[in-house]
Structures are given as C-alpha cells and as structure tokens.
Amino acid sequence: MIRREFLKTGGALIVGFSLGDKLAAQERGTKAGPPDARQVDTWLAIHADNTATVYIGFAELGQGASTALLQIAAEELDLDMSQIKTVRLDTNVTPNQGGTYSSASINRGGPQVRTAAAEARLALLKLASARLNTPQDQLTVSKGIVSGSGRSVTYGELVGDKPFNVTFTGNAPVKPTTAYKIVGTKFPRNDTPAKVSAQYTYMQYVRVPGMLHGRVVRPRGQRMYGAGAKIVSVDEASIRTIPGARVVRKGDFLGVVAENEWNAIRAAQQLKVVWETPPALPGNAGLFNHMRAAKTEDMVALERGNVTAGFTAAAHTVSQTCLGPYQAHAPFGPNCAVADVKADSALVMCSTQDVYGTRNSLSRLLGMPAEKIRVQYYEGSGTYGHSCYDDVAQAAVLLSQLAGKPVRLQFMRWDEHGWDNYGPGHLGEVRAAADANGKIIAYEYQGWQHGWINTETSAQLTGVPPSEWPGAGTGVQGVNRLTCGGMYEIPNLKLVNHKLPVTSYLKAGWLRSPLDLSFAFASEQAIDQLAYLTGTDPYEFRQRNMTDMRWLGVLNAAAQAAKWTPRKAAANFSRATVVTGRGIGVGTHLTSYGGAVAEIEVNKETGCVVAKHLYGAIDSGQVVNPGFVESQIMGQLVQTASRMFKEEVKFDQTGVTSLDWGSYPIMRFDECPEVTAVVVQRLDQRSTGAGEEVMAAAAAAIANAFFDATGVRMKEFPMTPSRVLAALGGGKAA
Amino acid sequence: MQIRVNERSWTVNSTPDTPLLYVLMNELQLQGPRFGCGLAQCGSCSVLVNGVETRSCVTAVSKVEGKSITTLEGLPAWYASQKKLAKAPALHPVQQAMIDEQAVQCGYCFNGMIIKSSELLSKTPRPTEAQIRTAMNGHLCRCGTYPRIMKAIQRASVAMAGGAA
Ligand code: FES
Ligand code: FES
Numbered sequence: 001m002i003r004r005e006f007l008k009t010g011g012a013l014i015v016g017f018s019l020g021d022k023l024a025a026q027e028r029g030t031k032a033g034p035p036d037a038r039q040v041d042t043w044l045a046i047h048a049d050n051t052a053t054v055y056i057g058f059a060e061l062g063q064g065a066s067t068a069l070l071q072i073a074a075e076e077l078d079l080d081m082s083q084i085k086t087v088r089l090d091t092n093v094t095p096n097q098g099g100t101y102s103s104a105s106i107n108r109g110g111p112q113v114r115t116a117a118a119e120a121r122l123a124l125l126k127l128a129s130a131r132l133n134t135p136q137d138q139l140t141v142s143k144g145i146v147s148g149s150g151r152s153v154t155y156g157e158l159v160g161d162k163p164f165n166v167t168f169t170g171n172a173p174v175k176p177t178t179a180y181k182i183v184g185t186k187f188p189r190n191d192t193p194a195k196v197s198a199q200y201t202y203m204q205y206v207r208v209p210g211m212l213h214g215r216v217v218r219p220r221g222q223r224m225y226g227a228g229a230k231i232v233s234v235d236e237a238s239i240r241t242i243p244g245a246r247v248v249r250k251g252d253f254l255g256v257v258a259e260n261e262w263n264a265i266r267a268a269q270q271l272k273v274v275w276e277t278p279p280a281l282p283g284n285a286g287l288f289n290h291m292r293a294a295k296t297e298d299m300v301a302l303e304r305g306n307v308t309a310g311f312t313a314a315a316h317t318v319s320q321t322c323l324g325p326y327q328a329h330a331p332f333g334p335n336c337a338v339a340d341v342k343a344d345s346a347l348v349m350c351s352t353q354d355v356y357g358t359r360n361s362l363s364r365l366l367g368m369p370a371e372k373i374r375v376q377y378y379e380g381s382g383t384y385g386h387s388c389y390d391d392v393a394q395a396a397v398l399l400s401q402l403a404g405k406p407v408r409l410q411f412m413r414w415d416e417h418g419w420d421n422y423g424p425g426h427l428g429e430v431r432a433a434a435d436a437n438g439k440i441i442a443y444e445y446q447g448w449q450h451g452w453i454n455t456e457t458s459a460q461l462t463g464v465p466p467s468e469w470p471g472a473g474t475g476v477q478g479v480n481r482l483t484c485g486g487m488y489e490i491p492n493l494k495l496v497n498h499k500l501p502v503t504s505y506l507k508a509g510w511l512r513s514p515l516d517l518s519f520a521f522a523s524e525q526a527i528d529q530l531a532y533l534t535g536t537d538p539y540e541f542r543q544r545n546m547t548d549m550r551w552l553g554v555l556n557a558a559a560q561a562a563k564w565t566p567r568k569a570a571a572n573f574s575r576a577t578v579v580t581g582r583g584i585g586v587g588t589h590l591t592s593y594g595g596a597v598a599e600i601e602v603n604k605e606t607g608c609v610v611a612k613h614l615y616g617a618i619d620s621g622q623v624v625n626p627g628f629v630e631s632q633i634m635g636q637l638v639q640t641a642s643r644m645f646k647e648e649v650k651f652d653q654t655g656v657t658s659l660d661w662g663s664y665p666i667m668r669f670d671e672c673p674e675v676t677a678v679v680v681q682r683l684d685q686r687s688t689g690a691g692e693e694v695m696a697a698a699a700a701a702i703a704n705a706f707f708d709a710t711g712v713r714m715k716e717f718p719m720t721p722s723r724v725l726a727a728l729g730g731g732k733a734a
Numbered sequence: 735m736q737i738r739v740n741e742r743s744w745t746v747n748s749t750p751d752t753p754l755l756y757v758l759m760n761e762l763q764l765q766g767p768r769f770g771c772g773l774a775q776c777g778s779c780s781v782l783v784n785g786v787e788t789r790s791c792v793t794a795v796s797k798v799e800g801k802s803i804t805t806l807e808g809l810p811a812w813y814a815s816q817k818k819l820a821k822a823p824a825l826h827p828v829q830q831a832m833i834d835e836q837a838v839q840c841g842y843c844f845n846g847m848i849i850k851s852s853e854l855l856s857k858t859p860r861p862t863e864a865q866i867r868t869a870m871n872g873h874l875c876r877c878g879t880y881p882r883i884m885k886a887i888q889r890a891s892v893a894m895a896g897g898a899a
Contacts, residue, residue, distance in 0.1 A: 188836060195841030196829045196848060198766035198806040205765050261760055262752045265772075332876040333770050333778060333842045381770075381842030382877045413771040627836060631882075635839055638878025661775040661874060669870045672880040 032371035034096035034356060040123065040164040042095050043116030044073070048160030050144045051083045054117075057097030058089075058109045064628035067190045069113050071624050075182040076117035076175060077124075077155075078141035081190075089355045089377035096356045110624065110687045118172040120164060127158045177622065177683040184683060186627030203351045203378035204336045204410065211338065211406040213261040214399040215268035217254040218457075221418040221656035223278035225453055226466040226503030228252055230276035238272040247271065248402035253461035255395065257403045265412070280653040281505070288323050291427050291448045296498035301479050303494045310442025310492030314433030316533040318526045321429050323716040324518030326422040326506055326649035328664060333381035334416035335388040339396035340406035341366065346373045350393040351380035358390055362397055365459050384639070386421045386452070386509030394458035414659040419457050421509025422649050424449045426518035432485075432526040438534040440485075440545045442492040445523060447479040450500035452509045466503055473499030476514050476590065483519045483587040483696045488527070488545040506651060512636075513589045516696035517643055517717075520587040524700030525713055528569065528583070537566035538704065539584050550619050550682075554595030555586055557617035557678045558697070562597035569704070570711040577605050580612070581709025585700025591688035592620040593680075596637070598701035602709045604728055607721030611641045611673035611702060616694040618678070621685035629690045633677035636691075640698040642667035648718050737798055739764075740808030750796035755779045757795045758805060766806025766845050770874075777846030777873035781805050782812065787853040806845050809852060816856060817894075828852050831890035832883070839877035846873045851887045860891055 028045075035042040035055075045053045054073045058065050066086055074084045087093060097109050125146065129136045134148030141147075144155040177183075194200040219229050231252050239245050245258040245267035256271060258264040282290035311317060337350035346368060352358040355375040363370040375393075383389060388411055396409040427448040435441050451472020455464050471477055478497040480486075485493055502508070531541030539559050546552050564584070573579075580601050588594045597615040602608075614637040623629050646665050650658045658664035699717075707713050712727050735746050737754075739762060748757050753772075758764045758781070770778025772791045779791040782804040804812040809829065814822035825833075828851050838844055847870070854861060854869040861869065866887050875883070 188833070189838070191841070192833050192836065192838045195838050196832045196844055197825060198764065198845070200841065201765065202768065202842060204768055205759070207760075207763075260748070262748065262756045330876060331842075332776065332840070332874060333768060379840065382840035384876075410769060413773060413775075631836060631839065631879075634881055635878040638880060639876075642878070660771060660773055662773075666874060666876065667878070667880075668874065669867045669880050669884070672867075672884075675881050 029090065029092045031092060032374070033091045033093065037095050037112075038168045040116060040119045040166045040168065043113065044120045044164070045161065046120070046124070046155045046159045048156045050154040050156030051085070052077060052079055052155070054084060054086050054113065055094045056086050056109065056113060057095045064189050064625060064631065065109070067187060068624045068628055069109055070190070071182045071187055072110055072114050073117040075180055076114055077121050078144065080143045081182065081187055083144055091355050091359050091373070091375045094355070098354065114174055115168065115172070118174045119166065119168050122169065122172040123164050123166045124155055124158055128153055131158065180683070183622070183624050184681065185625070187625055189628070201378065202333070203349065203380040204333055206338050206349050206378055207408065208338055208340060208406045211408050212257040212259055212403055213264040214255055214257045214396065214403070214407040214409040215264045215412065216395050216409070216415060217256060217268050217271055217273060218415065218419065219275050219655065220414050220659055221651070222457070222507055223655040224281050224503070225505060225507045227278045228460055229278070232274040232276055235272035239267040239270050242267045242270065248399055250398060250402060251462045253395070253398055253458055255399050257399060257407060268412070278654060281651055281655065283652045284648070284650055287425055288427050291425070291500060294500050294504070296448065296500055297473055299473055299478070299497045299499065301474070301495040301497050302481050305492030307442050307444050307492045307494045311431065311433050313435070314441055315436040316530055317431065317433045318529040318533065319431040320522065320526060320713065321427065321715065322518070322522035322525065324426040324428075324521060325647070325718065326425045327511060327643055327647045328417060328420045328422055328649055328658065329384050329387035329511055330417055330420070330664060330666065331381045331383050331387050334411040334413055335380060335392040336408070336410045337393045337396035338406065338408045339393070339400040341397055341400040344368070344372060346397060347376070348373065348393055348397060349376045349378055350396070351378060351383065351389045352393060353383065353386070353389070358393055361390060361456070362393065365394055365462075365464075366397060366401065384512040385423070385514070388416050388420060391419065391456045391458050394456055398458060398462065417659050417664055418656050419507070421453060421507045423511030423514060424505070424508040426515055428518060428522035430522045430526045432530055434530045434534055438536050438541060438544055440488050440490050440527070440530065443485045443490045444494045445479055445484045445519075446496045446498065447519070448498040448500060449515060450502050450505055450508060451477045453502060453507045457507070468502040472502060473497045476510070480516055480519050480589070482590070483516050484523045487548065487551040487586050488542075489547055506649065506656065512639070513692035513695040516587060516589055517640065517699040520585060520696035520700040521703050521717055524585040524587065525703050525707070528704045528707065529713065532569050535568055538569055539564050540566055542584070542586065550593045551586060553680050554593045554617040554619050555584070557680050558595035558597045558615050559584060561615040561617065561676050561678050562599070562613075564597060569708045573711060578603050579709045581705040581707070583701045583704025583706070583708055585697045585704055587696025587700055588693045589689065589696070592618060592690060592693040594618055594694035594697040596694055596697035596701040598698065598705040600702060600705040600709060602706065602724070604710070607724035607728070609645055609706065609719050609724055610671045611645075613674045613676065614641065614698055614701070615676040616678065616698055617680055618690055618694050619680035619682060620688045620690040620693065622683050622687045623679055623681050623690070624687060626679045626681060629679045630677040632690050633679070633694055634675045636695045637675045637677075637698050638667055638672060640695045641673055641702065644699055644702045644717050644719060645671070646718050646720070735795065735799060737795065737803060738801065739803045740805060741802075741811060746795060748795055751794050754781070754790040754793045754795045754798055754803070758790060764805050764807055768842065768845055770843075776843075777850060778843060780846040780849040780873075782849060782853060785853065785856065787850050806848060809848065813852065826852055827890040827893045828855065828887065831886040831893065834889060835882045835886040837879050837882035837886045839879050843873065843875045843877070847875070847883055851883070851890070855887070855891055855894060859895060861887065
C-alpha cells in the first residue's frame with residue numbers, strides 16, 4: 001500500500017509506464033502463471049538501487065545456466081554481473097520457456113532473454129533521452145549508468161521498481177558480437193560459494209511447518225512397465241510399534257507417513273506387503289533376442305540414393321550388430337519433493353526440469369485446475385534427464401492428499417535406482433561400404449528400441465493406464481540422423497526404426513544424450529572398420545569423407561588436442577598383458593558437433609579396460625561462458641567412460657535388481673581418466689546445446705581405441721571384464 | 735541425549751538408534767551432511783567424528799555421544815583449531831580451492847568431497863595423485879567432477895603449506 005502510494009506520487013511521470021500495472025513487483029507471485037511472454041516486465045525488473053532481476057524459465061541443473069543466462073542479460077543491458085540476479089522457478093513468477101531439456105537453456109533460452117534485455121534497454125534509453133535531453137544515439141551506458149550531454153542518470157533512478165509496461169516491439173537492436181564484454185568470458189558460477197559452504201538450500205533440505213515425512217512402499221526394483229505392482233495384502237499391524245507411523249493407500253499406490261523421518265523410513269521397511277507375481281520380463285540374458293523377435297512398428301527415418309546399388313558397387317563392406325544396455329540416471333541424491341495439498345489448491349516444491357509440465361501432470365492426477373497448483377523449483381542433485389523427479393512429485397502430492405497434511409517425501413536409494421525411467425536398451429544393425437578410393441558410398445542403420453513412458457509410476461499405481469510418450473520411434477526416440485552417418489557425405493543412405501512396444505520392458509525416459517552412445521558405438525565402429533579395411537588412418541578417413549566445416553572443426557580440434565599422428569589402427573600389436581590403444585570418433589545429439597579421442601589401456605588377463613586420457617571437442621556455436629562448457633565436456637567425458645565401462649541396469653524375470661551403487665557401479669576416482677576439453681568458439685553462430693553433445697563421440701572413440709589396442713571389435717557395452725575376456729577369446733588377442 | 739557438533743553442545747530428542755544424519759538434518763537443521771544412499775556407499779552424509787571421516791547415515795546418534803562432530807558448517811573453525819590460528823577463516827582452504835578450480839557442478843556430492851579431502855590433508859599434507867585417488871575412492875560424483883576435485887586438493891595442499899595456490 002505504502003509502496004503504491006509512493007509510486008503514484010514519487011518521481012517524474014514517465015511516458016510508457018503506467019502505475020498500478022498488474023505486473024508491479026510487489027504483486028509478482030500472487031497469481032498463477034505463466035505470465036505474458038511478450039511483456040518486458042515478465043522477464044525483467046529494474047530496482048531503485050540500480051540492480052536488475054531477470055526472471056528465467058530454466059532450471060539450474062548444475063550446468064551453470066543460471067549464471068550464463070545472466071551474462072546474456074547483463075551484456076545487453078550494460079550491467080555489471082554484480083548488479084544482476086535471478087529468482088527461483090515458480091509457476092506464479094517465472095515465464096514458461098519450456099522444459100530444461102536437450103541442453104536447451106542457452107539454445108532456446110538465450111535468444112529469449114537477450115531479446116527481453118534488449119527491449120528493456122531500448123525502453124530505458126528512451127527514458128534517459130528525455131531525462132537528459134539528449135538524443136538516444138548520443139547516450140552511452142556503463143554499469144547501468146546512462147550518460148549524455150555531460151550528465152548521467154542510473155537505470156534505478158529512471159524506473160526503480162516500477163513496471164515497464166512495454167510490449168516487445170520486435171525491433172530493439174541487439175549488441176553486435178564484436179562489442180561483447182561479458183558474453184564469451186569465463187565468468188565464475190554464482191552458485192559455487194554457497195554450494196561449497198552449506199549455504200545452498202537443495203530440495204532435500206526444504207521443510208514446511210506441520211509437515212510429515214513420507215516414504216513410498218513398492219517392491220524393490222520395478223517390474224514390467226504396464227504391469228504395475230499389484231498389492232495382494234497389506235498388514236498394517238506390522239508397523240504398530242513405530243510411533244506415529246501410518247499407512248496411506250490409493251489403489252496400488254502405497255506409502256507411509258510419520259512425524260519423525262527415521263520412523264517413516266523404518267515403517268516403510270518394516271511394513272509387510274504381499275505383492276502379486278508380475279508377468280515375466282526377458283531379463284538381461286534374453287533381452288536382445290526378445291527385442292529382435294518382437295513385433296515392431298517400422299519406419300524409415302531417412303533415405304537417399306539407392307542403398308542396394310551402393311553396396312553392390314562397393315569395394316569394402318562392413319556389417320555388424322551392436323548392443324547397448326539400459327542405463328540409469330541415478331542422481332547422486334535421490335529425488336525429493338514437498339507437497340501441501342488442500343481441498344482446492346496445492347503447493348509443490350520439487351526438482352523438475354519443467355515447472356509448467358509438472359503442474360499439468362499434477363493437475364491431471366489431482367483432478368484440480370492447473371491454475372490452482374503452484375510448483376516451485378528447488379535444485380536437487382544432477383538429474384541428466386528424466387529421473388524420478390516427476391514420480392516423486394506425484395507421490396508427494398498423493399501422500400499429502402491422503403494424509404491431509406503437508407508431506408516431505410525423500411526417495412530412498414533403491415526407489416530412485418529401481419524405479420527410474422532408464423535410458424532404453426538398443427540393438428543396432430549397421431552396414432557401411434566404401435569404394436576403392438576410400439569414399440563411403442553406402443550406409444544403412446536399423447535400430448530397435450522402445451520409446452519413453454508417459455504415465456509415471458505413482459499415477460499408474462493409482463489406476464491411470466500406462467502410456468507411451470508422444471513420438472516414440474521418431475525424432476529423439478529413434479535413430480539419430482546426425483550421429484548415424486550424418487556427418488559424412490554418403491550418397492546412398494537409409495535409416496530405419498523398429499519401434500518396440502513400451503509396455504513389455506522396463507520404464508524408459510530421456511537419459512543424457514538419449515540413445516546416442518549406442519548409435520555411435522555401432523555406427524562409428526563401422527566407419528572405423530572401413531578405414532581399417534582401406535588401410536587408412538581413421539582420422540584421415542573421416543576427414544576425407546566430410547565436407548561440413550563444423551564437423552571437420554571438431555574432428556580436427558580433438559585430434560590436435562591429442563597430438564594425433566597418422567597410422568593405421570591396430571598396427572602396433574603387442575604381446576604384453578597390458579596394451580594401449582587410441583581411437584577417434586564424432587557424434588552429437590540434436591544440435592552442435594562433437595569430436596573425441598580416447599587413449600585407453602586394456603589388461604588382457606583381467607579384462608579390465610580403463611581410459612587414461614579422453615579429449616573432447618564441442619562446437620555449439622556462440623559459447624556464452626567457455627568455462628562452463630569446458631566443465632560440461634569434462635562431466636560428459638567422465639560419465640561416458642562410466643557408461644561404456646561399467647553401467648548396466650540388471651534385471652531378471654521378476655524385475656530390476658540394480659538397486660544401489662553396489663549393484664549399479666559407476667566411475668570412481670581410481671579409474672577416472674585425465675580429460676582435455678576443447679571449446680570451438682563461434683561467436684557469429686547461434687548458440688546450441690553443450691550439455692550432452694560430446695558423449696556419442698567419446699563412446700565411439702573408446703570403442704575404436706579398444707580395436708586399436710587388441711584388433712578386436714566389441715559388440716556390446718558396457719565393456720566389463722567378463723565381456724572383454726569373452727571378446728578376446730580367453731585372454732589372447734585375435 | 736547430548737551431542738557435540740561444531741564445538742557446541744546440543745540436546746537431541748531422537749531415539750538412540752536414529753542415524754546421526756537425520757539428527758543433523760532435522761533437529762539441528764544443518765545443510766552440510768545430506769542423504770545420498772543411506773548405505774555407506776557414496777559419502778554424501780560424511781562428517782568428521784574426532785577428525786575421522788564418518789558416514790552419518792549408518793552411525794547411530796548414541797555412538798557419537800561424548801565425541802566431537804564437525805560438519806561442513808564447522809570446517810573452517812575445525813581447520814583453525816588444527817592449525818592453531820587465532821581466527822577461523824571464512825572457508826577451509828579446500829573449500830576455497832573448489833571455488834578456484836570451479837570444480838562444482840550440481841554440488842550435491844561436495845559435502846562429502848570437502849569433508850574427506852580435509853581429513854586427507856590433515857593427515858597427509860602433500861598427497862600424491864595416487865594417494866588422492868585412493869583416499870577419495872569411496873566418494874562418488876555422478877556429475878563427473880573428479881578431475882577438478884583432484885586439482886583442487888593439490889591446490890589446497892599448496893595453500894595450506896603457505897605456498898601460492
Ligand atoms: S548417504 Fe551415507 S554414504 Fe551415502
Ligand atoms: S557435482 Fe553433482 S554429484 Fe558431484
């Protein structure tokens with residue numbers, strides 16, 4: 001009220017700014033979003049102390065996006081990084097920029113934030129021009145101070161905390177890249193000091209007054225997707241001795257709540273439940289035969305030239321079948337959510353990649369209009385795709401509704417590992433052919449996999465039918481046109497998807513660089529083998545078959561970083577027990593370009609393979625903060641090594657048996673490779689993703705390095721000691 | 735029950751069998767130790783008990799009565815008392831080194847990483863790379879920050895010896 005009065009009376013009347021605007025700073029957050037994306041006020045507020053708040057619709061997932069997007073805004077506004085901050089994602093506050101998927105923060109979010117900041121700057125300069133009696137083109141700005149005709153005024157003095165009330169004009173000029181001072185620099189992350197000093201409030205620390213602690217009760221390890229987990233009986237008396245613990249249930253959705261967290265944990269473990277025997281899964285042993293024999297929906301993803309004629313004319317042909325496992329997101333801290341569901345409204349705090357998407361899914365689950373639900377984002381641990389964050393939010397909402405109180409639900413390690421939406425298993429049949437001059441002339445990739453699930457476990461257990469994520473078998477849920485041969489000039493090419501039913505296997509979802517490790521493992525080994533058959537160095541062979549400057553750029557960058565010297569692969573065989581090899585590969589996800597080199601060591605007696613040094617290069621167009629991209633490359637290389645050597649979701653006929661770090665091992669310090677990250681900066685190109693685009697290349701480089709070391713091609717990953725020994729025929733190189 | 739955390743005595747109401755982690759998070763409302771696995775597999779919940787890195791998720795609170803517990807919050811003061819400094823620095827050198835190396839991604843594992851590496855440096859002031867890998871091997875990072883953590887530990891080691899970091 002006082003503020004309102006001040007606004008009405010204080011300061012000069014400003015053209016273009018109406019008072020009492022619904023987006024006034026003091027009213028922000030009181031109404032259900034999303035706010036109008038065409039309004040500058042939706043994106044930005046300038047405060048009286050000459051600082052700015054930027055309202056960003058992207059989640060900080062540990063990749064630095066919250067800092068990088070502020071760099072973009074600060075650049076356009078000519079503010080210092082110390083003058084600008086952002087707020088947490090909240091469906092009542094922040095705009096809907098779509099989910100933080102597919103490395104989209106800078107790709108999709110960057111232009112929106114840049115445009116909004118440019119519009120705000122234009123509006124500010126108009127005001128300053130009137131205030132300073134100076135034409136706009138004679139004004140200069142530094143740190144939010146506008147100067148002209150020997151006088152100056154700050155942004156804060158011009159609009160301090162009042163709304164802009166300006167609709168996007170669409171013609172606010174953006175800075176030329178040559179004038180950048182903040183974009184393109186390695187500004188340190190703004191969340192690091194709090195994160196190393198226990199000042200950062202992760203989702204797992206959020207508490208609300210009067211809340212209960214909840215746990216879900218499910219079989220350890222998911223069963224066949226679609227079959228759910230059917231309860232035969234629940235013995236509520238089995239937890240009678242635990243103070244305050246009680247059972248809540250809706251259909252087969254089962255949980256416990258208690259005031260004390262340890263009591264909730266004990267109750268969930270102690271509760272006696274009899275589950276129905278589920279339908280049989282193929283298990284790891286039968287998986288790929290089952291997939292290959294299943295009835296599939298077949299779609300040609302891409303076809304050009306005449307593949308049959310190409311193969312007929314070829315001098316060298318390669319053909320192989322490669323297998324990739326189910327792999328888990330396995331966030332380091334299992335997902336957590338706090339929900340307070342009332343009769344006609346709900347407040348939910350969780351670690352979703354998309355607050356608006358989660359609001360919709362909760363709206364359907366509760367039968368409550370979306371505008372009545374407020375979803376707030378709190379960062380959890382890194383998610384790398386669709387881990388259990390939606391499932392945990394749904395489960396928290398159900399527990400709160402059933403218990404009639406706010407509930408904090410922390411998934412246990414086995415819930416997160418066992419009920420994840422895994423990156424799906426993949427079977428790839430690849431054929432490739434070259435002519436006598438070492439030119440690739442024909443290529444065919446046939447891929448078998450199922451799509452992602454759309455009905456989360458919690459919803460399904462309450463009776464919502466299982467369903468498939470839209471677009472299964474196509475796009476990012478199908479054979480990748482870029483990673484599968486897309487970087488080469490191949491006249492005759494055909495990509496085919498064989499879509500399996502989503503309901504006969506494990507739950508699947510997008511896992512960092514979806515399917516690309518499997519594609520690259522198959523495809524780039526075939527290309528590498530062609531190089532071998534034509535007697536060519538694998539780097540030179542790839543160069544010879546590429547014309548796209550950006551693919552060549554990352555290939556060359558990775559090779560140079562690794563000081564690659566030309567020679568034919570598998571040319572330096574050694575009889576030693578421990579042998580070394582190097583390999584090269586290229587690949588990406590949806591956008592951007594990735595190149596990698598791997599140097600590995602193989603112990604032929606133990607079957608142990610370790611990566612000694614991985615080099616990864618990314619061209620993702622204009623890089624806002626090269627330091628963050630280097631950090632992303634490092635994470636991708638280490639995670640790729642983990643996925644290529646160690647990670648495989650184990651399951652038998654009943655269900656998943658990978659339930660913790662013992663039964664699902666990942667990379668540790670002892671085998672962590674040295675990493676070299678190369679950022680190919682292209683300030684004049686649109687920014688594209690950088691969070692996953694070198695993983696396919698690194699997977700390929702590792703597989704090719706194994707061939708270089710041993711002369712044997714691996715057909716399946718992870719390359720565990722038993723698989724390696726089997727491939728080497730009991731310890732001797734072929 | 736009384737426990738001593740970060741040089742302060744606390745009265746706690748949890749039952750004696752409650753793992754220390756839940757006491758620290760829920761009763762003391764500390765934001766350093768955090769839940770990762772509850773199985774002593776990951777290091778997310780680590781604290782120092784009498785200077786020794788300990789998994790609070792599997793340590794009953796009754797087991798630490800009469801001992802001195804240090805969490806991430808109390809690490810600078812613990813360092814000051816180790817080094818006999820008049821005043822605690824704002825951050826332990828390892829924390830500062832993690833910032834200087836920009837080692838953090840999601841940062842969730844860094845409680846354990848920082849607790850474990852400060853224990854290491856208190857015993858082995860100038861660790862070799864191999865010693866670092868061995869000492870840290872029980873701590874997982876899903877984001878893959880290991881290479882920068884190793885650099886940060888080396889940097890902190892130099893800083894603690896009084897050299898330029
Ligand atoms: S939470 Fe204690 S070791 Fe993982
Ligand atoms: S930084 Fe995310 S788990 Fe280590």
